[in-house]
Amino acid sequence: MVHQMDQLSWEGCTPVNANLSRLRSRLRARRGTGLLALIVAMVTVASMALSGGAATAGGGTGTAFYAHGVDPQFGVCRGVDPSCYHNWYNFDPAKNGYHVLVFTKTAGPRHADLGPALGAGLDPTLTAANAVQNGMIRLGRQNGFSVDWTEDTSVFASPATLFKYNAILFFTSRTALDDAAQSSLRIYMEGGGAFIGVHNAFGTEYNWNWYLGLLGNAQLYDHGPVQTATVDLTTRHDSSTSSLPSSWTGEDEWYNLTTEPTGVRVLATVNEKSMPTDPPTGYYGSPGMGGDHPVAWCQYYDGGRAWLTTMGHDAGDWAADSTYPGAQQFQKLLVGGIKSAMGETSFCK
Numbered sequence: 001m002v003h004q005m006d007q008l009s010w011e012g013c014t015p016v017n018a019n020l021s022r023l024r025s026r027l028r029a030r031r032g033t034g035l036l037a038l039i040v041a042m043v044t045v046a047s048m049a050l051s052g053g054a055a056t057a058g059g060g061t062g063t064a065f066y067a068h069g070v071d072p073q074f075g076v077c078r079g080v081d082p083s084c085y086h087n088w089y090n091f092d093p094a095k096n097g098y099h100v101l102v103f104t105k106t107a108g109p110r111h112a113d114l115g116p117a118l119g120a121g122l123d124p125t126l127t128a129a130n131a132v133q134n135g136m137i138r139l140g141r142q143n144g145f146s147v148d149w150t151e152d153t154s155v156f157a158s159p160a161t162l163f164k165y166n167a168i169l170f171f172t173s174r175t176a177l178d179d180a181a182q183s184s185l186r187i188y189m190e191g192g193g194a195f196i197g198v199h200n201a202f203g204t205e206y207n208w209n210w211y212l213g214l215l216g217n218a219q220l221y222d223h224g225p226v227q228t229a230t231v232d233l234t235t236r237h238d239s240s241t242s243s244l245p246s247s248w249t250g251e252d253e254w255y256n257l258t259t260e261p262t263g264v265r266v267l268a269t270v271n272e273k274s275m276p277t278d279p280p281t282g283y284y285g286s287p288g289m290g291g292d293h294p295v296a297w298c299q300y301y302d303g304g305r306a307w308l309t310t311m312g313h314d315a316g317d318w319a320a321d322s323t324y325p326g327a328q329q330f331q332k333l334l335v336g337g338i339k340s341a342m343g344e345t346s347f348c349k
Helices: 002-010 014-050 064-068 131-143 179-190 199-203 209-214 327-342
Strands: 099-103 146-150 167-170 194-198 219-223 227-233 247-252 255-258 265-271 294-301 304-309
Touching: 099 131, 131 146, 131 327, 167 327, 179 209, 179 304, 194 199, 194 327, 199 219, 199 255, 199 304, 247 327, 294 327, 304 327
Parallel strands: 099 146, 099 167, 167 194, 194 304
Antiparallel strands: 219 255, 227 247, 227 265, 265 294, 294 304
């Protein structure tokens, strides 16, 4: 057909030449309109980003930009709008129950409450010194969810393995995942999984931008000495905070973050003025975070739910009937966060 039209035009068929000319004019006009629309769309997106599209750490209301598009820094939908959530994988807890995987691999500093490094595979032998793992097993038994534990990256080799768990908890350090494991974790979250980041999860995967976003755009820079301070809730309406007092005295390293979390709902902060060393100057010179020093927050991220806290430094935080300052409140907060991220209770309200 194309060859026939070319032949007719070359034979001087005036009606064909005229029709082709009009067609070309219309295509040029449409092409110009499409280009204009693209330019307008790009300007609109840029304006939304520059005008504070993400909720700030203290604000926590999310934006339509994240819910209906992507966060340009991380290339995912994130924030506190549930439209960022993908209910794609059927976890079916009514049939299968609730299950949590605790991942404690450390490729750098290892907190004493993690105890000695674990053997290969799933559920390796624990000692009494593995306070985090033992504490999570106990909390699971007391609150209706089972717990597996590992420091073996090969457990993350397939998303199918991760989808056996309603939530995955990280208390890790430095580079904990290889390429295959990173891919599996992302697919798990995209299917509606839940991530719980605790304490030195913020000192993990510094060179992986997607993981930085998973943490809420905040990572460990340094911290001051272990000391007591007042923890203040910023909301009593969230299911992970509803059983807690409005404030309590806790003890921790109180991580100085870079930067403050953005696009999240902050659940609790620590009052630097209540610390013996105000400001809590860190070992790399950070002057603390000032009046807005978050220690727990939540967000939807790339299809899944993420609940995060920088607390949990000491073995006393994880012990049963602990008298360590703030331990009972930390455990209630953590269990509430796990239940909400798994979907057992409402999330990030």
